[in-house]
Amino acid sequence: MEDASRILVVDDDAGIRDVLGDYLSQHGFIAYQAASAREMDDVLAATQIDLIVLDMMMPGEDGLSVCRRMGGKGAPILMLSAMSEETDRIVGLELGAADYVGKPCNPRELLARVRAVLRRQDATRSATGGAVATFAGWRLDRVRREITTPGGREVALSRNEFVMLEVLMENAGRIVRREQLLERTRVSGRDANERAMDVQISRLRRKLSEDGSQELIVTIRSEGYLFDAVVDKEH
Template identity: 50%
Template sequence: MTSRTDSLPTILVVDDDASIRDAIADFLGMHGFAVQAAENAAACDRALAAAPADLIVLDVMMPGEDGLSLCRRLGAGGTPILMLSALDAVTDRIVGLEVGAWDYMTKPFEPRELLARVRALLRRPVAERAAQSGGSGDALTFAGWRFDIEQRHLRDPAGRALVLTEGEHALLAAFARRPGRILSRDVLLDLARGVDAAPYDRAIDIAVSRLRRKLANADPAPLIETVRGAGYRFLPAVQRL
C-alpha cells in the first residue's frame, strides 16, 4: 500500500474484500497517487481522522455499516466519493448517487476505467466540490444567478426574480447540486420524481428543454449541456452562499 505523500493526491480505498482493496490500492499507487486502505466503516473513520483524503473509493456491500450509510455520512464533507458495487440495477445506481456518491461503478470493472474516473473527479474545481455536498437548504450561486433551494427563490444575474414550476425547481436543484456531473435521464427522473411529467425518458427531455428556455429568457449564457447518448450536465461552477 502506498503511504501518504503531501505532493500526491490521496485516495482512500474502503472495501472489506482484501484482494480487491489491495489490487485497487496497488494499481492507483502505480499511477501517481498516495493510497490509504480501510476494510470497513470504522477503519475508514480512523483513516480520515488521521489524514484527509482527496477522494474515496467506497464499496457498497460491507459488514457492519454498509457503504450507502457511510456515503451518506461522508458526503456532507465535500470529498468526492466513487462508489463500487456488484449491484448493477438502475435503481441501485440511483440510490448510490442520491446518498452522496459522485460516481458509481459496478463490479467487475476495468482498472483503467476506474483510473480515468478518479482523475476526472479530481479535476473538478474545489468550488464544485463544496456545492456538491450541499443539503436541501442550500443557497447557491452560479454564473451570476442566486438560487435558494429551500426558500424556492431564484434570481437571474440582473437580480430579477424568476418563478419556476415545482418540476422546474426540482430539476434545477438536481443540476445545481451536482455541477459538472453527467446525469442520465434515469437519474434525473428519480431526482425530480413525479414533477410536471410522466416517468419516461422523453418527459425529461421536454422538462429540460422548458427549463432551458425559461433560464435563457433571463440570461442567454448556456447553463445545461446535452451530452449525446449519456444525459445532461450543468456547466457553471457552483458555490454555496
C-alpha cells in the same frame, strides 16, 4: 508526491483493495486502504483524504449507510457497486456519492472516474472564487460544504444538491442547460439518471424555499434552469 491526491479505498475484499490501491499508486496517487467503515473513520481522522472509493456492500455498516451518515460533506465518494439494479445506484447518488463504478471493476475505468471527480472539485473551487458566497440572505460555505438560511439555520444538502447549487450560482441570471448539470454532477445521460437529477433539483428548490424565501431556481421549459438571485463572493 507532496501535491499528489490522497485516495482511500474502502472494501472488505483485500484482493480488490490491493489491486486498486496499487494501480492508483502507479498513476501518481497516494493510496490508503480500509477494510470497513470503522477503519475508514480511523483513516479520515488521521489523514486528509481527497477522495474515497467505497464499496456499497460491506459487512457491518454498508456504503449507503456511510453516504447517508457523511451527508455529502468531506471527501467526495466514488461508489463501487455490484448491484445490477439502476435504482440502487441512483440511491447512492442521491445520498451524496459523486459517482459510481460497477463491479467487477476495471482499474482503468476507476482511474478515469477518480480523475474526473477530482477535476470537477478543482473546477468548482476555481469558479466559485472565495470560500463563502451569499445570495438573497443565504450563505454558502464552500470549504465546510454548508448552507444557512437568512435566519441563520443550517440546511442539509446532499453532495449532488450542493454541486448543482454551485453550478447554478456560478451562472446566476443565465440559463443552465440540463446537460451542464449532468456533466458536473457526473450523473450519466441515461433517462433514469436524468430523472434522478430532476428529483434532486426539485428537492433543492424545496429546501431553498423552506423558510418562505422567494423561488430561486426557475425552470425554463425545454432549456434548463435559471438561478434568480444576485450572488456575492467573499474572498
